[in-house]
Amino acid sequence: MPEIKTFEFNKNKVQQIKDSHFGLNWPVVYLIEDGKELYVGETTSAYTRTNQHLENPERKKLDKIHVITDEEYNKSATLDIESKLIQYISADGKFILQNSNHGIKNHDYFDRQKYQAKFEMIWKELQKMNIAENDRIQIENSDLFKYSPYKALTVDQKIIVDELIEEIKSGNYRSYIINGDPGTGKTVLATYLFKRLKEIKETKDLKIGLVVPMTGLRGTLRKIFKNIKNLKSNMVIGPSGVTQKYDILIVDEAHRLKQRKNITNFRSFDDNNRLLGLDYNSTELDWIMKCSKCQILFYDKNQSVRPSDIPQSKFEELSIKKYKLNSQLRISSGMDGERYIKLVQDLFDLKNIEYNNFVNYDFKIYDDLSRMVSDIKEKDKNMDLCRMVSGYAWPWISKKDPNKYDIEVGEIKLKWNSVNNNWVYSKNAINEVGCIHTVQGYDLNYAGVIIGPEISYDFNKNKFKVYPEKYMDINGKRGVNDIGELERYIINIYKTLLTRGIHGTYVYIVDENLRKYLMKKIYNN
Secondary structure, X not given: OOEEEEEEOOOOOHHHHHXXXXXXXXXXXXXXXXXXXXXXXXXXXXHHHHHHHOOOHHHHOOOEEEEEEOOOOOHHHHHHHHHHHHHHXXXXXXXXXXXXXXXXXXXXXXXHHHHHXXXXXXXXXHHHOOOOOOOHHHHHOOHHHHOOOOOXXXXXXXHHXXXXXXXXXXOOOOEEEEEEOOOOOHHHHHHHHHHHHHHOOOOOOOOEEEEOXXXXXXXXXHHHHHOEOOOOHHHEEOHHHOOOOEEEEEEOOHHHOEOOOOOOOHHHHHHXXXXXXXXXXXXXXXXXXXXXXXXXXXXXXXXXXXXXXXXXXXXXXOOEEEEEEOOOOOXXXXXXXHHHHHHHHHHHOOOOOOOOOOOOOEEEEEOXXXXXXXXXXXXXXXXXXXXEEEOOOOOOHHHOOOOOOOEEEOOEEEEEOOOOOOHHHXXXXXXXXXXXXXXXXXXXXEEXXXXXXXXXXXOOOXXXXXXXXXXXXXXXXXXXXXXXXXXXXXXHHHHHHOOOEEEEEEEEEXXXXXXXXXXXXHHXX
């Protein structure tokens, strides 16, 4: 059984650690804190490591050390628990963490499941000690946890980070684009890279900004940065905040950077161009290129969903070094996660389906919307963060009259999201339907996707058919004269919505022809 012993963190009391049962030669995990800042570590000699920390100027300011011991600990177990504590305490938000994010490991080892169960006991004890505030499940459902820079990297993530850091350390400033499908960890890699650059001797004094076009996600990342040593919330900016010179700009969700088309704030957009000495038709990408020596762009061409998004061709015109993220991280189903993502892409790319038998991923197509709504609500009771989402195929009547419903299918009546920022965590979200601009960039445990009547399938021509009059996003179709371009935006919306669910995706399709097509492709190969 794990046990936590607390000692004063000063030279006069370090002998007490030496005299304790696990003080000299046994794997332990420890927390050093002063009520505001905290450091997590692991060691095989608590006494020796404590003396080392007492020589560290950052650590010397702290006043208590909590040593977590267990008769069954081994080196792999303490490394694992250390890594988990760093991630959970960072997301819990009570303390500012002093830890770096380099070297966090996520490896398997003998009897790991037993030690993960012990972690639950440790966390509950830390709550009793007022070191942790939130329950473990609450933290796991939070974006502060999902997008924390304290994550173990996949092989392809680590290769990219190591190469980028070496090039930047050598002063080789240029443009980079990191392509990745939904769930490949683009945002996590962006925050990880930012923190690493602020820790390394050669780069820590560089002026670096993290540009996040999506308002809700930007707010989340600012909260994360606020609770990490040497990072500040004002290091996370929107594209309009790029008005001064930076050494490096890291851009998350670069596919949502805007051009001067179908936007709501033409005046401020023009003011920014004027301020930067750029011409009338310059884009937010131009702002980033002008104001930084080095640009690192995280990008997914399939998540461009509006004419205001900068076209893919503009990114391809850049003299840029390209990387590709491949490992699927969002969908927690092993190979089934990657197979499911491929299924979604192949369906909407009109390709043959190679795999549809998901053992570890819960995927269903419904012919009754009321059943899907009921099932999503039941899932939400059990694990929270299960939401209904849809393309913008119904007028937003409830904006003007909150007593009216927006989406009516048979006897089912639903409303669009009543708040825009951080809707997935809002009080009434389970009873509402989130639109693409509310959920893009967020993870859900389960997504209930309503595919609206704006898209159908033509069996005679073997192609999709879109109905512009049924697509209600005015800024999503104004000035789009090419029906193929509008089809691409609508398909990208559903590709994005269908890849939000970590554990499962439930789907209801309004259009009968499209439902027949998808059912036939998936179940009658």
